[in-house]
Amino acid sequence: MILSSIFLIIVFIFIVYVLISSIRIIPQNMVGMVSILGKYKKQITPGIHFTIPVVTRVDRVDLAQVPLSLSEQSVISQDNAEVIISLSMNYHVTDPYKFTFENADSIKSMVQQSRAHLRGIIGTMDLNDVLNGTEKINAALSHELGSITDAYGVNVDRINIDTIQPTPEIQESMNKQINATREREAAIAKAEGEARSIELTTKAKNDALVTTAEAKAKGVRLAADAEAYRIQKANEALAAVGGNYLAAQNIDAFREVANGQSNTVVVPNTAIDALGNLTVANELLQQKVNK
Structure with missing residues (x-):
């Protein structure tokens, strides 16, 4: 009796286990890959499903986008500079069958391909281009991986270079170069x-000399114009008074000579001829002779 009860309990537990093991629940954004006795049979969608217990295996495949961070990687640029680069990516499964059955580890394969292509891309670039070309590197990686990861049943939605860090030796050399460049630029600027200060000073002195010379030249021109104007007015005045005025002046001059103490008077012939026509002048000359 006791043995029968124990047997019934064991049978009941086995039946419960079988029933429970036959139930498969597939969450949302996942699919189930059903294999019976190791052979793929079908793909099941999210929800509750009943399968043959013991001989059936269901592998869940997540179809949602998955973020993945890759560990740091050392790569060499075209100019033999070593840099440390870390990557991150977002991917999702596009073919559950390839992802599960055609690759032992699709994620590991994808990561290895990403690292290999990154080494190839960096190897064609100089250090400066690597440090300033993250967008270019991201685009090149996405293009290369897009044609390869389909074989793994996944698609890389986005790949990013998180950090690019030169090695300490390279960083020290870069710092020295930057300091040298700054010192050279400072010396050039000084x-x-x-030179600009000397140029401005020289120009100011030249401008002052030019201004002084122009002022003196202007003064000379003004003085010359004034003298010419005076002479012109004098000539105009002489032309206006006529010959009688000049003759009267000559008579006054002869009068002073006649009244003088000198016994000899030297007069040009032309002046004597001109004055001889004047009665007053003739009388003065006669008086001078009689004395």
Whole structure:
């Protein structure tokens, strides 16, 4: 009796286990890959499903987008500079059958391909292009992986370079180069400033000399114009008074000579001829002779 009860309990537990093991629940955004006795049979969608217990295996495949961070990787640029690069990516499964049955580890294969292509891309670029070309590298990686990862049943939606860090030795050399460049630029700027200062000073002095010379030349021109104007007015005045005025002046001059103490008077012939026509002048000359 006791043995029968124990047997019934064991049978009941086995039946419960079989029933439970036959139930498969597939969550949302997943599919189930059903294999019976190791051979693929079908794909089941999200929900509750009943399968043959013990001989049936259901592999769940997540179809949602998955983020993945890759560990840091050392790569060499075209100019033999070593840099440390870390990558991150987002991918999702596009073919559950390839992902599950055609590759032992699709994710590992995808990561290896990403690292290999990254080494190839960096190897064709100089260090400066690597440090300033993350967008270019991302685009090149996405293009290369897009044609390869389909064989793994996945698609890389986005890949990013998180960090690009030169090795300490390379960083030290870069710092020295940057400092040298800054010092050279500072020296050039100082020399250009001094040259500009000399240029401005020289120009100011030249402008002052030119201004002074122009002022003196203007003064000379004004003085010459004033003298010419005076002479012109004098000539106009002489032309206006006529010959009688000049003759009267000559008579006054002869009068002073006649009244003088000198016994000899030297007069040009032309002046004597001109004055001889004047009665007053003739009388003055006669008086001078009689004395």
